[in-house]
Amino acid sequence: MIIIRLRGGLGNQMFQYAFGKSIARKLGVDMKLDLTSLLQTHHKATTTNRDYQMNIFNFGDSFLIQPNSIRLLNKLHLNFLIQIIKSIKLIGFKKYKEKTFTAEELIINTPKDKNLYVGYWQSEKYFKNIETELRKDFRFNEELSPQAKSISEAIIKVNAVCVHVRRGDYVANTGSFNCSNLDYFVDGTNYIFKHTNNPHFFVFSDDPEWCKQHLKFDYDFTIVDYTTDKIKYKEDLQLMALCNHFIISASSFSWWAVWLSNKKEAKVVVPKNWFLDKTTDVSDLIHDSWIKL
Template sequence: MIMVELLGGIGNQMFQYAAARELAERLQTPLKLDITWFSRAHKGDITPREYALHNFNIQASMATPSERKMFIREKFFRGKIGQLWRRYIDPDRNVFQEASFCFDPRFLQVTGPLYLKGYWQSEKYFIDIATTIKREFSVPSLSETSKAYLEKIRNSKAVSLHVRRGDYVTNQAANSFHGCCSIEYYLKSIHYLQQEFEGLEFYIFSDDLAWVRENLPIDAMVYYVDSNGGATPHEELELMRNCSHHIIANSSFSWWGAWLNYSDNKKVIAPRTWFMSKLHDTKDLLPSSWIRL
């Protein structure tokens, strides 16, 4: 058995699943998802999230409490700040924790049963089953709104452009760690693609479309993909992946929107600076063919 801890937003969950799926496939063993993180209380600087992978065609089942206890022990204790749950990671219980943000080569040597704990944000963890991952992260059905966008995208030279704001702006901790991509980055990226290709149309994906409309001028046909109009996050990923080219934010969400594109001819532009914080080395985060601006 391979069990993986899922946490964070949809993009993080996809990385965690993909790494665990590769390992389960390699070892020919069942894959279990531990989603208890989503039901626990978190500190105020952690953005609340919900489990989101049920929207895809994934091949895994939920871990039961008894299965989880094979790997994770929890102890209740009291302290000055009140009652908390503390989890004890016991190496003897076959818990494999990501050592750093870079690709961890130990991943290639581990055997099951195993509990994976980390973010696993590199295609190196699952590149050997890339076709499987792309197929399983497809969306079974789309809303009528998304179907209309998809038809336009498939009949144009479409560029997905993602602007991540949300908690990157409103949450002080997230802002200090991640930061937002600058207007200059987006304008430079748009110019780069327009120098390479004619007749491009831009599809804007953002959690703050009003801000984008006001602050990002684009001299081309532009469509603002409005989630409130019926396109859910997993549907937005399906729309992104069908675009010809991509301008992504420093966000795992648009990373996946670009990576899931099957085309060998796609151009993907990513920000040179992924984190404001220097705690993480991002050398393994972006595929080598992607362009950093």
């Protein structure tokens, strides 16, 4: 058995799950998901508290500790009990921590059983071998709400371009992440307009009000803003994946929208610098065919 420690939002969780499933398949063992770090409550302005978000998909879950138990103990301020339970369950396991942002050939070629794997694992090289199986796992388990469905109908009628504007904790965390400026999105729409026929830009964001105030494109565009009684990020991801082309933020969430769309002819615009630290090698994350602006 191997254990994968989950951290971050949905996009990060999907990378970690895909990485773990590939290793489990190679070894012929089971995989469990460790949510103890994910569900721990943080109080920093630069850190967004996350929940387990992959329950929007059809695959079965297997946890080191059940999420409801973790949430209850956190609520009762008994986090130390979580650590004790986790320590007992991890007896006999070695911890392997991701060493670089690029794919580690040692892990790809010689993964090891009885390991707790800790990292983000943001490279398709880790899971390309199980792509068909992952596409089945990452099927959404519910239909779109009527509100989102009306947007999906508008998307499929035109040459839709997804523009993903990631703000949220990127705005506060100015030390690491590239929160792309307005020029990037303007340059991206100009590029797509020149290289496709009659594009219509659909703007998705965790801050649609900001987009309404600041984004003014010279082309047909729609800022996607709707209410739903379902899970909003799930519906956004489904809608984004329906598009033909993409202008994405430096965000694993929009990376997965491109992957889920599975459109081989898609034009994908990405920020030239994924991180503010320009020395970070993202060559395993960004496809050679994607346009860097």
